Structures are given as structure tokens and as C-alpha cells.
Amino acid sequence: xxxVNKRRALSPVKANTVPKQASKISQxxxxxxxxxxxxxxxxxERELEGSPKCLVEVDKEQLITLxxxxxxxxxxxxxxxxxxxxxxxxxxxDRRASTPFADQDTVFTEVGLDMLDNTINGFNSCVxxxxxxxxxxTFTMMGSKNERGLIPLVCESLFTKLKQQIDTKFEVxxxxxxxxxxxxxxxxxxxxxxxxxxxxxxxPFVENLSEYTVGSSQEIMELLAKGFDKRTTxxxxxxxxxxxxHSILTVTVVQEQFDPDTNSFVKLxxxxxxxxxxxxxxxxASDGLEKIRQQEGSKxxxxxxxxxxxLTLLAESPKQRTVIPYRESILTWLLKxxxxxxxxxxxxxxxxxxxxxxxxxxxxxxxxxxxxxNKVKVNKELQFDMDQMVGQFELEKKKLLQCITDLKESxxxxxxxxxxxxxxxxxxxxxxxxxxxxxxxxxxxxxNLKASQERNRLLMSSLISAxxxxxxxxxxxxxxxxxxxxxxxxxIETPLENLxxxxxxxxxKKYTLExxxxxx
Numbered sequence: 001x002x003x004v005n006k007r008r009a010l011s012p013v014k015a016n017t018v019p020k021q022a023s024k025i026s027q028x029x030x031x032x033x034x035x036x037x038x039x040x041x042x043x044x045e046r047e048l049e050g051s052p053k054c055l056v057e058v059d060k061e062q063l064i065t066l067x068x069x070x071x072x073x074x075x076x077x078x079x080x081x082x083x084x085x086x087x088x089x090x091x092x093x094d095r096r097a098s099t100p101f102a103d104q105d106t107v108f109t110e111v112g113l114d115m116l117d118n119t120i121n122g123f124n125s126c127v128x129x130x131x132x133x134x135x136x137x138t139f140t141m142m143g144s145k146n147e148r149g150l151i152p153l154v155c156e157s158l159f160t161k162l163k164q165q166i167d168t169k170f171e172v173x174x175x176x177x178x179x180x181x182x183x184x185x186x187x188x189x190x191x192x193x194x195x196x197x198x199x200x201x202x203x204p205f206v207e208n209l210s211e212y213t214v215g216s217s218q219e220i221m222e223l224l225a226k227g228f229d230k231r232t233t234x235x236x237x238x239x240x241x242x243x244x245x246h247s248i249l250t251v252t253v254v255q256e257q258f259d260p261d262t263n264s265f266v267k268l269x270x271x272x273x274x275x276x277x278x279x280x281x282x283x284x285a286s287d288g289l290e291k292i293r294q295q296e297g298s299k300x301x302x303x304x305x306x307x308x309x310x311l312t313l314l315a316e317s318p319k320q321r322t323v324i325p326y327r328e329s330i331l332t333w334l335l336k337x338x339x340x341x342x343x344x345x346x347x348x349x350x351x352x353x354x355x356x357x358x359x360x361x362x363x364x365x366x367x368x369x370x371x372x373x374n375k376v377k378v379n380k381e382l383q384f385d386m387d388q389m390v391g392q393f394e395l396e397k398k399k400l401l402q403c404i405t406d407l408k409e410s411x412x413x414x415x416x417x418x419x420x421x422x423x424x425x426x427x428x429x430x431x432x433x434x435x436x437x438x439x440x441x442x443x444x445x446x447x448n449l450k451a452s453q454e455r456n457r458l459l460m461s462s463l464i465s466a467x468x469x470x471x472x473x474x475x476x477x478x479x480x481x482x483x484x485x486x487x488x489x490x491x492i493e494t495p496l497e498n499l500x501x502x503x504x505x506x507x508x509k510k511y512t513l514e515x516x517x518x519x520x
Contacts, residue, residue: 032376034339035346036366037111038064039090039102040353041136052354058089058099066359074356084363086349086370092136093353104143108153111346115272116157118344119253120165122268122378126275126338130365131350132358133279140348141276142228150348151224151249151274155217158251158272165257166443169436173211173252174220176227179330180245181299186210187227187247196333204326204333211252224249246303246331249274258440267381273338277331280304280361303331307339308365314340315371339369344376 040056057065067081068074088110090102100106111127118125127150129137143149162170176187177194184194189210197207214220231247251272256265278300306329313322326336338345349366351359 032344032374034369034372034374035114036086036349036370037088037090037107037346038084038086038349038351038363038366039107039136039140040064040093040351041139042093043353044134047354054093054353055356056093056351056353056359058091061089061091061100062086064089064363066356066363068356072356078356078360082360082363084367086366104140104147104149104153107140107150107348108157111348112150112154112157115344115346116154116161119158119251119270119272120161120255122255122270122380123376124271124273124337124343124379126273126335126343126345127348128275128277128335128338128345129348129350130277131279131362132352132355135279135350135352135358135362137279137348137350138276140350141274142224152217152221154272154274155220155251158253159217162253162255167258167440169256169258169433171254172214173254174214174223175206175209175211175250175252176223176247177206177209177250178231178245178247179303179334182303182330184330184334185230185245187230188212188223191230196330204336206334220251244278244300246278246300247276248334256436258436269379269381271343273335273343275335275338277304280358303329307332307335308368311339311365311368311372315368339374340372341374342377342379343374345374 040058043052053069055067055069057067059065062085064084064086065081066084068078090106090110091099092102095101102110115125115127127141129141131137139149141149141151143152158172162168162172174188178185178187184196184206185191186194186206186209194209195207196204198204212219212223214223227247227249231245251274253268253270253272255268255270257268258265280301306325310324310326310332313324324340326332332339337343347366347369349362351362353359
């Protein structure tokens, strides 16, 4: 059903190979602070039995106040309430009149819509869900059967928006990995451990990672279901189904935008990363459980501590040439572009309404994150006109035909079939490109024709109503000039010279007779 491609390291020659006729567009970078959205989860079933006190309050959807329970040990250490301000604070604890309730659709509106626009406009984007274990990260990202999360809603809307663009040909690819005990596991492949490397532009990637080309959001959800079945989860004291790994879903969108006016193409390539981080947890969360659970918790905390240290360095010295230790953790290495790099990033900080220490730690972590500025640019790979594209196709065609001729004389049947297959793929791509450009041109011509018809209808309707006498009489107009002569004695806002030119246009001549007959 779906084709699997393997990412492999590019050789220096191939990585830097660009057609001589194509010139890269210079991009101007702009600062883009990481956006932080805080979400307060409702009480869990195990918490309802003790009737705990809510320690969090949200004011004006941007201010959040954390107050310790007066009977707790934290009240002696933190006498005053702790106040924080973020881009948005979403209240999902309960439904009350004073604070708007944030459901899954609200999260999508506040976070997902911006990410969609960024992706379609050619920017890399990233959404990270951060918080302690059991704070609602996975529910926010994936949701449930009755309440879909951010990932399903984003994927569905992505294809809706892409299909609305008449001048764009697009391709969507998906990959899904987990980082388990500092190892990368391909959740859509065989489950083998993979290596992280960097390309010639120092951008990290996972070697031999499976990428699936998808044509709908339903196909993405089928792949996600397959991947989540392989993801490592286990029960701890704080969460019945705790994620024991970080997961990263990457949606790659490649767009070719054709402009009939300039007969040129612009290629955009953007990555949307949807990251569900494993929850930070104290040792008590896995104390008394199997040794493997303790090891998992240790590795999770190590990667999150490294992430926090890197975020602190980026927030404290954004303009200094400080060496950022991205490689100390697989998680931070893969998120290198998302934190301090070329990406419009949003962090969703999920917090518990009853745990003071963990909530305070998460809010401080989110505050540091909000101070980081990424360097964002549009990922325009190439701009080239149609003539150059056709010329490149013809050049490839000659090379392939020559290869086929040589193979018939000296090579094996298997190699010959492979070259023939390449030629067929080239031919299909060539036909698809020409069909796409013709389709865009026809749609734009049709839109211009309809606009001209509407303009002509309004123009003639105004003119005919202006030349009608006070008492109805029958008038016959054999020539357009007669209408102009009568209009000269009336006060018409449209200049007569422009009106005359419009009436003598080809489109007007084609449709005027019918409009005049209907109007009189």
C-alpha cells in the first residue's frame, strides 16, 4: 500500500550537486522565540479518592499562580504564591464560569493552527509535550477514541489545507521513532536500533530510517497505531501506562509551487516534528519495581536533565559563541534544529494541579524555554522555470537511453531491468509535472474568466439601469455606440473612455447581448 524509503548518508559529491541553471534563493533569518503553552490537567481517578486541593489558578489565560498547601512542608519554604506568565494557559481541570475550559479542540486552535500555517509556508515546526509522568502529555498529543488529540487533528487539517492550493503539487512523508535508553528505535520498521548522523549542513538525521509516503490523514493514523503498538510503556506507582521512551513523529512536506505568470517553480521542504517526551519522575515512581523500570527512569531523567541544561545555556547566552553540548543526549541531538535552530517551536507544558514540587519544576523549565530565540527561515530549496525543467528532463532522458543501449550489449538482465525501471519513473514524473502545470494554468484562466464575467454583468447592469427612461418603453440596441451616446447625457461615475474600452473588449462582446436582453 505504501512505499518505504530508507534515508542514507549522502556522499559529499551528491549532497552538493545542484544544476548549474538553478540558483538558490537567499533567505533572511529572523528571531523566533519558542512559544510556551501551559495546560492544567484534571484529577486522575486515583487522586479523586483523597479529595486533594487544587494548587493552581489561571488568570486571563496567560497568568498562572501556584500556591502551596498551607498544611504541607512546602508552605514553610514557599510562603508566597509563585506567579508565572506564558503565551497561553489552558485550563482543563474543571468547568467553571470564571475560567474558560480548554478541551482538545482548544489545544488544536491555540497550537495546531499556527504549526499548520508554518509548515505550509515552508518553515520547520516542532511541538513538544513536556511534564512529569502522568501529567497528560500523551493524551494531549494523541487523545482518545472520543477526544482526538493534537496529532490526529493536525494531520487531518494538513491534507485539507494542502488540497485547497490549486497551484501546488505536494508530497507528504512520515517517520516515527522512539528514544529508549539512549537508543533510537524505528517504530515503523523492524524495530532495530539506528544510528544518528549529521549531513553536510550539520543537521542531524537517523540513518536508514523508514519513511512512508502517505496520501491521507487516515494512512498516517494507521501508521501511528502500528508504531504505538511497538512503543515501550509500563506501569509505575504514579501512572498505570507510563511512557518509558521519548517519541518523535516527523511529517515531511515537499511542495512544488507553479506560477503561470513567470512560468517558474519554487520548491519548499518543511518538517513538522510532534514530540511526546517521557515524563520526568522521582525515584519513588519506580522504587520497588523491576530493575529495568529503574534503569528506564534513570535514562529518561538523564536526557531531560541534558535538555534542561542546553535550554538554560541557550536562554542565558543567546548571542555568545557558547558550545552547546547537543550530542550529550540522543534526544537533544535530534532536537538540535528545534531548540536554538531553524524551527518555529512550541512547548506544551502539562502540569498536575495537586503536586507542588513537580509542577513548580515544570513551570520553571517552561519559563527558561520561553526565553530561547530560534533562527527561522523559509526552506526554499530551488527556483527554476519550466523551460529549465524540461531541458533537464531531456538531458536525463538522453543519458538513460544511452545507458540502456550499453546495458543491452554488456550487462546482466537484472541491471537492464533496473535501468528501464528508472526510465519509466522519469517518464511518469515528466508527464505528471506537465499535467500539473497545465492544470494550474487552466484553473487560473477559468478563475479569471469568471471574474471577468461577473465584472461585465455588474457593469452592464449599472449602465442599462442608467439609460432607462422614467416610463417603460421598448428599446432596441443594434450597436454598442448607441448606449455610449445616451450615457453621455447622464451623470455616471465611471469615466466614459474606460467604459467604452470595457464594452469593446472581447469578453464583453461575447456575453453582452444576453445581458442586455435580460436587463431591459
